[in-house]
Amino acid sequence: MSSAEALVRHHIDSFNAGDAEALFSDFTADASWVTGDYTVPGGELREFFQAAMASITPQLDLIRVVDGGSVVVAEMTEAWTHDGEAKQAALVAVFDLVEGRIARAKIYREGSADA
Template sequence: MNATETESVVREHVRALNDRDLPALLAGFTDDAVWITGSSVARGRTELTEFFTGALERPLPTWTVETLLVDGDRAACQLVERFLVNGHRRTHAVAGFYRLRDGLIASARIYREGSADVE
């Protein structure tokens, strides 16, 4: 995979997440993909579907890509995450590390500054 293709896949992932487009979001993953964020781990299509279905029902954040570095099939992103909790706006720095296979996300590790837990 070249850098342009990898960047496109990651940006499409962020777009689908921000648009709450579950079919497009899930279409961006391999069948055996692993998503790790905080203490949550989703492995495979069934767990990814459950995880993101639940996430889309909560006050899901909106991500903005600040920096995106690509090396072949790997990408590192600096993102800004914004969401509301009980009428209060929260903004957090997020780092995302993606590994792609065959043009799809095979694994992602997401690190958040602060907490996205809803009180």
């Protein structure tokens, strides 16, 4: 397993465990997170993940990682509950890496995360 794939697996394991601090350690200090039209700018990720993990509990299942060196793509499924109903969606995350950490994440989700 490459170091980039190990980073992605750590990121997903930390997410699934609800460990915002471990998750945050995967990012550069100025990293950004983009989901659809919503962008969390650099410097605000810690608060974003702490708030998100306090209110939602989705689980990610890694299907595969495509390691392009400084750009890594992870194909996953995400499962969550909304209004008492189990939901699932396919998603792809594109991670731009700098010195072994995530500098930018862009998430492409099938359907709506609000559904």
